[in-house]
Amino acid sequence: MKPPNTDMAEPRRQRLNPDERRQQIFLCAQKLFNARPYEEVSVTDIAAAAGVARGLINHYFSNKRGLYLEVIKVSSTVSEVAVTLLPEGSIHERIDLAVVWFLDSLQRSGATWLALGSGGMGRDPDLERILIKAENDSIELLIEACGLGGRTQDQEQIKAMFRVYTQLARSGAREWLLRKTLTRPQVHALLASTLRAIIKEAIPAI
Amino acid sequence: MKPPNTDMAEPRRQRLNPDERRQQIFLCAQKLFNARPYEEVSVTDIAAAAGVARGLINHYFSNKRGLYLEVIKVSSTVSEVAVTLLPEGSIHERIDLAVVWFLDSLQRSGATWLALGSGGMGRDPDLERILIKAENDSIELLIEACGLGGRTQDQEQIKAMFRVYTQLARSGAREWLLRKTLTRPQVHALLASTLRAIIKEAIPAI
DNA sequence: TCAACTATTGACACGATGTCAATAGTCCTG
DNA sequence: CAGGACTATTGACATCGTGTCAATAGTTGA
Known part of the structure; x- marks a missing residue:
């Protein structure tokens, strides 16, 4: 799946700051969950998209559902609606x-x-x-x-x-x-x- | 799970008319799908409820989704009786x-x-x-x-x-x-x- | 430079689905 | 009333997805 990298300098394991890694995984998950429904996105897919071992997802997020909920939660806070005032009357x-x-x-x-x-x-x-x-x-x-x-x-x-x-x-x-x-x-x-x-x-x- | 039957006459395999068997499995599936959402009902559950091997479900219904669709179809169909049941009145x-x-x-x-x-x-x-x-x-x-x-x-x-x-x-x-x-x-x-x-x-x- | 520290991995256990050849009721015929 | 044909039913197998955990390898600080 992953094209062989001609650049040999890339280390086998890329060690990131936990926050960054978490964020990166999160973004990949977000992209996938937005493209396909829950059941059709496997943790393996997310791991592959993030270029990371599958187990790492479970390390940062309790489980698949937890990750999903977090994606939902974050994207729900973005919206804002203009509130219009309604006049008095009967x-x-x-x-x-x-x-x-x-x-x-x-x-x-x-x-x-x-x-x-x-x-x-x-x-x-x-x-x-x-x-x-x-x-x-x-x-x-x-x-x-x-x-x-x-x-x-x-x-x-x-x-x-x-x-x-x-x-x-x-x-x-x-x-x-x-x-x-x-x-x-x-x-x-x-x-x-x-x-x-x-x-x-x-x-x-x- | 299944209580040991003191009645020894029960044959290991109960061979039924395909229509009856299909119906029986269908009813069990219906009951389970009405109680819990799709993902939380396993084919094993249905098989156990019907007292039947798991493989038999796949024999009668192409797959789990097919069985589910059939349940939906029936339970969403308006019964003919209902039409006649509506009485006269204001x-x-x-x-x-x-x-x-x-x-x-x-x-x-x-x-x-x-x-x-x-x-x-x-x-x-x-x-x-x-x-x-x-x-x-x-x-x-x-x-x-x-x-x-x-x-x-x-x-x-x-x-x-x-x-x-x-x-x-x-x-x-x-x-x-x-x-x-x-x-x-x-x-x-x-x-x-x-x-x-x-x-x-x-x-x-x- | 070396030793703690920990981010990351890969293998394992488990459960679920779908397939298929083997098996055993049932029926029908000689 | 055999015994064979028919087929409903089974159980094992292959595959895939999830979650766990000890082992491993980057990184950091003394």
Whole structure:
């Protein structure tokens, strides 16, 4: 696999500072995990990419899964989302504006990230995490916009419900932007009416 | 593992009709795949559960993945009975029953069906086709249950809206069964209220 | 220069999957 | 009711992936 090196000066073992070595292995793993799904990347592959013995990976990272999680963790901290403030108004208006804001920002960012969620191409754990982070941010924004920020008691469950809702919103946007089976007003009606229903019926049921 | 059988009459090898044997293995696999995710179920486990040599699984099913796909296929297929089971009644009642039916069948099939969207194995065209087919079926069932089967004019858009809704349902079920952040009644309220909202507000807006 | 120190290796043990020839129930015929 | 043909079933084998560990070889400091 590795082409024979004409340069003979290269030592058999290259001894690096642990931090550097760890970093190097990490970068190789990151590249591989971004290219292929978890099961299709073997530790042997990572070791080969890093030009290192397989055992060394297990020395620096507890196991394959640990390395994978670390890759995920790091790439998830990179994302940042612009938080927009929503104006005051009646709940009905605020919901409507929240939906408008959501669809606007979606239209602006293009269909690219939308396709990644469940669309046609291979899974990318890196982007996956970024999307989850972004999703979390939208959830908190939504909760704020709906005037539910104060309740700390059932916050976890409210969050869960909004997390469910964002899937609906995401899917609705997909029908609009990708499949083009629905128009924007239709998606708007869909998202607004369901969000109202959740706030008026599902949340109180907690 | 297997308790020693005091009954000595049991033959070493139990020879079955291929169809029966296949079915038996299939049922064991189904049970295991519903209890644990794909990677955590070994062919050895399935063989042990079926009281059969490991090689026999590969004889009846091309490989582990093939067996898994078959389990998915069956458990994601909407039973014909379900259609006839939906009774007459007010829209409100029928919606409620549809949600109950959905959650019931989900609870039965366990985490198998849910894990498909995100975790589990890498992308698989076969799996993809199976899921799309299953989704289409549930959508048509839902449309029927909601008394919208007659309208042929906007059928495409109605379908699209229900496709969006199934994503909500799926996501809600995930919160309930996998993340355990919501209880079943809460998910029920969430699904029912949003479905009502879609029918009363979003569909007429078409 | 030599001796601790430790980064790195390579071999080992283990478990999982898939293949295949050998084996043993079952059926059918003479 | 043999006994042979048919085939469902087995168990061993080859391969691959992961994790562990003592041995090895760069590196550093006295």
